[in-house]
Amino acid sequence: MKANATILSTALLLSSVVAHAEINTVNLTKKNPLSAAMKPAAFEGEASAPDLAPIQGDPDGGDGAADGCVKINSTGKGGVFGATLTLGTADSADKTIEISTHVFNVNTSYVKYSVQVYKVTDKRVLASSPMEVLDKKKVTEKTVKLQYKTTAEDKGDTLELRWVQHSTDSTARDLYVDNVKVTAK
Ligand SMILES: [Ca+2]
Numbered sequence: 495m496k497a498n499a500t501i502l503s504t505a506l507l508l509s510s511v512v513a514h515a516e517i518n519t520v521n522l523t524k525k526n527p528l529s530a531a532m533k534p535a536a537f538e539g540e541a542s543a544p545d546l547a548p549i550q551g552d553p554d555g556g557d558g559a560a561d562g563c564v565k566i567n568s569t570g571k572g573g574v575f576g577a578t579l580t581l582g583t584a585d586s587a588d589k590t591i592e593i594s595t596h597v598f599n600v601n602t603s604y605v606k607y608s609v610q611v612y613k614v615t616d617k618r619v620l621a622s623s624p625m626e627v628l629d630k631k632k633v634t635e636k637t638v639k640l641q642y643k644t645t646a647e648d649k650g651d652t653l654e655l656r657w658v659q660h661s662t663d664s665t666a667r668d669l670y671v672d673n674v675k676v677t678a679k
Pocket residue numbers: 552553554555556557558559560561562672
């Protein structure tokens with residue numbers, strides 16, 4: 495009887511979570527919570543998922559220097575890989591999702607990257623930053639800002655943020671994430 499009551503209350507709890515699913519507000523600046531929220535991913539081709547390492551050594555990036563970051567450490571060559579962050583479920587149309595993430599590169603090697611809002615349900619890129627390069631000889635850091643307005647078609651669909659590493663010809667190319675902020679209104 496007690497076990498049944500527990501199952502019933504768990505089911506009710508789960509259904510209420512689903513009913514109120516929405517895009518999460520996120521403000522991750524320190525290495526451990528940032529690392530816990532990010533997942534390594536192989537996106538395209540014969541890619542190996544990278545290692546995600548919470549480390550020190552970040553620039554100011556809008557949240558102060560040395561507050562920690564996550565290194566998207568390449569472990570294999572080929573394909574397209576990177577990291578994801580679950581944004582949540584689009585519960586209605588006309589919701590504006592605003593993303594800000596500071597990325598950088600301290601390696602001698604360059605890295606080519608983009609940041610995307612991706613619809614997991616339909617396997618589709620909804621918004622993307624330009625593909626850009628972080629290079630010790632030129633630019634080593636950038637605050638990437640992305641905006642996406644949900645449509646009626648997105649209702650009930652799961653969205654994620656993607657940090658995409660495009661220069662996969664050498665494992666020396668790594669992307670570093672200082673922080674990420676997500677709002678939806
Ligand atoms: Ca920082």
